Amino acid sequence: MENLLTRITINPDICHGKPTLRNMRWPVEVILDLLSSGMETADILDDHPELEREDILAALHYAKLSISGDIPKEVG
Incomplete structure (x- = not known):
């Protein structure tokens, strides 16, 4: 599961430094919003x-770690 975190990037020049997927303008929170709206x-x-499927899994894994307080200092 830890290798999923390599898909999470934090760049102050992309989406105001929010965690995104692979330096794309896809914040983790948007993926969570889509899933929580009922999208498969x-x-x-x-x-x-x-x-990619692994991007969705990475967003979920990052959210889980965030809630548990176990986010590594360096991601992606």
């Missing part, structure tokens, strides 16, 4: 072909 992973991937 397959639907998200169909609608946004630049994303």
Whole structure:
């Protein structure tokens, strides 16, 4: 699971420094919003072909670590 965190990037020049996926303008919070709205992973991937299944898993893993307080100082 730790290698999923390499997909999470924090860059002050992208999305105001929020955690994003692979330095794209896809904040983790947007992926969580899509999932919490009821979208299935397959639907998200169909609608946004630049994303990969592992990106969705990385967003979920990052959120879990964030809630538990176990976010590594360096991600991606």
